[in-house]
Amino acid sequence: MIIQECKIPTKSKVDDQPDVIARALDNINIKWCQEDLEGILENAAIPVTQENLERLCKQITDEFKAILFEDITERLQFIAINMRTKEMRTKEKKGPxxxxxxxxxxxxxxxxxxxxxxxxxxxxxxxxxxxxxxxxxxxxxxxxxxxxxxxxxxxxxxxxxxxxxxxxxxxxxxxxxxxxxxxxxxxxxxxxxxxxxxx
The missing domain is CATH 3.30.70 (Alpha-Beta Plaits)
Incomplete structure (x- = not known):
């Protein structure tokens, strides 16, 4: 049972290949399952009740999603830098x-x-x-x-x-x-x- 789903926007500024970008972002969508939330409560020594599950779901706010999105963005930027570095090294191999x-x-x-x-x-x-x-x-x-x-x-x-x-x-x-x-x-x-x- 899906309790909460955090969707990452798939609208892209790149018009020529929107489907490729959308598929890539779909691959990193995050789904919050009941079992996952129950595990979080257990690890925090909180009784696993319907009330506590609902309270935990309420904590997944837009602010939390924004933090999550920011973290993913930073990781993607790091990946992009690595891609650029590899591309430069590949080009350099064509020297002298x-x-x-x-x-x-x-x-x-x-x-x-x-x-x-x-x-x-x-x-x-x-x-x-x-x-x-x-x-x-x-x-x-x-x-x-x-x-x-x-x-x-x-x-x-x-x-x-x-x-x-x-x-x-x-x-x-x-x-x-x-x-x-x-x-x-x-x-x-x-x-x-x-x-x-x-x-």
Whole structure:
């Protein structure tokens, strides 16, 4: 015997697939059965009588349903975040990716690395996959204010991790690093694209 049923609204803001969403929400509808309520009373050491069952049912108010709905919403948001993370990881597996940054000297100072000749390191192998680091210095950029670092790795995250390593223990370990600014290779006007094929 169903004493109370808590329905989750099935109206969706997504018009193109309302039936799919409605079915998903129907799957998580919550039904309060007499046996369940009797168990709740017993666990609370309350006599299982019709009067106590009715009183317990009255406690299942709109406020209680709202709290329940809020909890489910939070869980669904958590699931959605996990879905997005998995989707991003799947996309990243299609790499390699190339990202580039301008690495400036400390405020008021020129970038020490920029005085060196531009160079490329290719550490790619079957264990690490793609790992190419290109540094464009003043002989290519025309300035000592910054060097441009291009990193090609298997994922975007690996590019960022590689940059962190190069700033602390790699190419720039003997430089006073200031601002680090990522640049968009698709719209950048300097010679990074032209120099790419020369390395």
């Amino acid at each position: 990716y190339t990202r580039a940054w301008k690495v400036y000297g400390r405020e008021g100072q020129q970038q020490r690395e920029s005085f060196r000749e531009s160079h490329t390191y290719n550490f790619s192998n079957k264990y690490e996959g793609t790992r190419i680091i290109t540094v464009l210095n003043s002989d290519k950029t025309g300035t000592n204010q910054y060097s441009i670092v291009k990193i090609t790795r298997n994922t975007r995250r690996e590019c960022a991790s590689e940059l962190d390593g190069q700033l602390t223990d790699g190419i720039f370990e003997n430089s006073d690093v200031g601002k680090v600014e990522e640049i968009d290779l698709d719209y950048h006007s300097d010679s990074t694209k032209q120099e790419e094929n020369k390395w």
